[in-house]
Amino acid sequence: MITNRRHRRQHWLRIHSILALSVGLLFVLTGFTGSLNLIGPELDRWLNPELTVIPRPGAGLSPDQLMASVKSAHPRRFGAWRLQFPESPASPAIVWYDKPIETSEEPYAPLMVAIDPYTGEILANRFWGHTLASWVHRLHSQWLLGGFGRTLVGLTGLVLLASLVTGLRLWLPARRRLRRALTVKPRAGFKRRIFDLHRVAGIYGLPILMTAVLTGLHLAFPSLLTTVTGTSDFGHHEAPDAEEIAASSAVSDTPLNLAQAILMARGLFPNAIVDSVTTPRASNGMYRVDFRRPGEHHALTAVWVDPYSGQIRQSRNSANFSRGQRFVNAIRPLHNGSLLGVTGRILGFLAGFLPLALYLTGMVHWLHKRRIDVVRYCPRLPPEWVRLWRRHWPELKGLLSALARAVAAQIAHVASVLFRRMLELWAERQRRRTPSQD
Template sequence: MNAKPPHRPCPKIHRWLALPLGLFFALIGLSGALALYGPALDLWLDPRLSIERPKAPPLALDPILAAVRAAHPRRPGSWTLELPRTPDGMLTAWYENPEETQGRFYAPLMVSVNPYTAEIVASRFWGETAATRLSDWHTQLGLGRTGWNWVGGLGLALVLTVVSGLWLGLSEPVGIKRIFTPGGGKRLGRLIRDGHRLFGLAIALPLLAQACTGFGLAFPRVPESLLGTSGMGHDDDGPAIRSTAMPNDRPVGLDEAVLLARGPFPHAEVRRVATPEGKTGTYRISLRQPWEVNQRHPLTTVWVDQYSGQIREVRNPARFGAGETAMTWLWPLHTGETWGTGGRFLWFLAGLAPALLFASGVLGWLIRRGRVRDMPVDFGPLWADIRHLAARARPLAAWLLKHGGQGAAWVVSAIKALLRKCA
């Protein structure tokens, strides 16, 4: 009697998850990859948002806030000023709950301000720019709170899909030489399966990091409960600290509050300043210390009494416990900013991976089921064509090595001139 083959659940788990959910994985991955470069995309689409050759130091924050309030006199309450991270960048003033977008999951007003002149360059709601639309698709599939929960659940499903695929890939290793060696009677189905497996193994760890951190960002209470922390979610502004001093005729100004907040952290960079909400609110100043892994959303925070200037509360990541420190890594690991420009580009490529894996997986599945005809594949002629093209391209490559710098400078100058004319 022949022994029954051992039961292998991983192929079924991988197939049952990847086939019905793969399109959603692809959409979330593509939108997330593009969202990594969303600010640059917005700048390319709207050159007004770039300041060319600033010749003066930035203005103080008080006149900038006054200009924002004058442009939006019917928007009382707290404003948050996000300072530019580059000399040619805009300051962004955020108003969290405008009446025009009441009922939407998240749609604050974003006011772009020239920090050197206090000119109001643009006033737009979240979802009206390329970067924010991409962010909505990535975080909620454009479906609000319901979509947010779905995306969080899809993150967990992606973890299971990648783990099961990793198990399958390691159980039958594939060398790249086997895929691209000419001849050998290869067929399309085998080539697709081997390529899918090899690419999946290569990109598995970045995908796992993105999926796990994405789930943690969508449902922060889950990692908080596991790590024994609270109030560390990405959108958590910290405790509600109140101003306790007696109201007076000379409340603390914005620049004065920033100066006071820098006292405990003289080497930190100011990133965001939120004005008090109501008569009992405080200034909330967010700073980034040089060693913090969070580039855009640092955790160092100082709350300043709006009447007395007293520092009411300080949040210093240097004093975080192990669980709180682990929570601070969720965002920079999810975006790749932990490793700088190179890490962000690697995460961009990882964001494209679900679409490629879904396409190759579906094609391989269709070939196995006979829906797509299998056929022989021979890389011999392809390699011959590549060698022929390489030989013909050698003179061009030599010219580019000699004159490429001048040509690149000319192209950049031409693009800038065209953008100025379009503006």
């Protein structure tokens, strides 16, 4: 009986080791880039100081003035523009143009025009995917390989899920050893300490890692869950059914401007926050105004306004979503941690380094076991080398200790700065939110 149990454990251990050795580095890459994604806006502003806006008294320029400034800088770009309003008083407004000629060969690389909402000054003209923050996002979600890369990321997620399941199976202890399996043994040797760190980091981080993997599978294969639930995912500013609505024939010589279209749409949702407004794609197109209702993490409510008659041609109210629709649209905020607020973002950021910790401790443990098996074949070092090592080891140890302390201090400083910045952004967002519901 004991022999069979030992053989089964060896079988699970072999599967777990093969999976970790084959895709472990991809797990580390995905986790690290996921942590960087959570601080993408802050990282972008830190690397590009010109994007920082100096807040001024007053409400700033109107949407039509901002759009006029952008179109005067890009007079040959026709079609729809989407004006995304600033997230905070120190952030610029971003105007998106989906199909620039410069990146027509790329699957998705819209033009992003950053504009000062108080002066109308163009701060930057950039393409999505060509900035560091968006490049990291592409690396995390598709490994820079487009749709094929997204499929590979999803398949790798399935392998990582199997690795987590096998790790959990190997961790399961007997009832009398549960406490021992949840702690690191004090005053243990190096081998035992590494093994305990790997086991404890894995079991405590398992809920977060499983959540990240399962939600990531939906983001890699979105049609699977939406087909099962019979719903749609509106997390990417998509509404294919409503975009094809044609405006009525012109009944006015002067169509509505952006401010008037926003005013007409706001009548349906007076307490919601205007997230963005999109201009008509053609002469028979529609204005689209996207709202973020209190408690929502991205814009799910939208209104389509006829630019000639001013009529509301269609609306989408997130309060009327079914349970399946709410579940599907909650997956993305759950994946990046924003569903749980600042606490979720901090946990998500730290969880991105768990794969690195698991990979390093697991690899050290695996190499240590392999080294024990072949220790009798290891050649002996020359005595001169041993004496030289012993003579200079104290100086080398002091140098390595000083270097480790300096690196730890820098990491702690960067982490504290990022933590304070995240708290400030969260406080600003909470102050801007309206407590009442529509």
